[in-house]
Amino acid sequence: MGNMLFLASALIALVALGVSAIRFFRGPDTLDRVVAFDVITIISISLIAIIGFIMQRSVLIDVALVYALLSFLGVIIIAKYVERGL
Amino acid sequence: MEITMIAGGVVSLSGSLFLLLGALGVVRMPDLFNRIQAGTKATTLGTMLFLAGIAIAEPSWIPKLLLLILFIIFTNPVSSHVLARSAHHTGIRMSDKTVVDHLAKTTEQRGSESLQGDEQEIAAAKSKGGER
Known part of the structure; x- marks a missing residue:
């Protein structure tokens, strides 16, 4: 029962990932794509954590932490680059 | 054991609904700045609830999940602010209703x-x- 609830929430998060990928492919500007990329990475962090919970591997939480750090740095660097060049 | 699984699953399910709403806002909002608002606020709350649900169901993972939640709370507004500032300085047009x-x-x-x-x-x- 409880495991079914977690599976359902993982499925809904996967649907949200697909919905925000629409904006990633359609966005008219570079920064639209960066916003969509930010949302996609945040949803992916939740998905990595819940896959670790379903498979009972606590290592995947560390993977999610490193992924959050790298995506934050990536968004900051792309925004700086769009603003005035590196 | 079973009751914590069900409680964590309900919290996690509500968090995933917030994630879905944030993704819909990113697609449907008329303007880049509105998209930043929808995409940042809703997904911050959604990820917090999602990870809190996992923490309820698996209490031995609480320190790592708390670290992840704190990291997301601190970095998500910063990235949204940097994006909005960069968009305003490069002269992206706002919507007509601004x-x-x-x-x-x-x-x-x-x-x-x-x-x-x-x-x-x-x-x-x-x-x-x-x-x-």
């Missing part, structure tokens, strides 16, 4: 005049938008 733009006004005036007339301006813009 009422007031404080940042353009302050960079024009360099703080020489105070922002006293804003209330009248907002009221005028709202009445103009009501006619439309």
Whole structure:
């Protein structure tokens, strides 16, 4: 029962990932794509954590932490680059 | 054991609904700045609830999940602020329903005049938008 609830929430998060990928492919500007990329990475962090919970591997939480750090740095660097060049 | 699984699953399910709403806002909002708002606020709350649900169901993972939640709380507003600032400085157009733009006004005036007339301006813009 409880495991079914977690599976359902993982499925809904996967649907949200697909919905925000629409904006990633359609966005008219570079920064639209960066916003969509930010949302996609945040949803992916939740998905990595819940896959670790379903498979009972606590290592995947560390993977999610490193992924959050790298995506934050990536968004900051792309925004700086769009603003005035590196 | 089973009751914590069900409670964590319900919390996690509500978090995933917030994630879905944030993704829908990113697709459907008319403007880049509105997309930043929807995509950041809703997904921050959604990820917090999602990870809190996992923490309820698996109490031995609480320190790592708390670290992840704190990291997301600290970094997500920073990235949204940097994105909005970069968008405003590169001159991305706002939508037609935008009422007031404080940042353009302050960079024009360099703080020489105070922002006293804003209330009248907002009221005028709202009445103009009501006619439309």
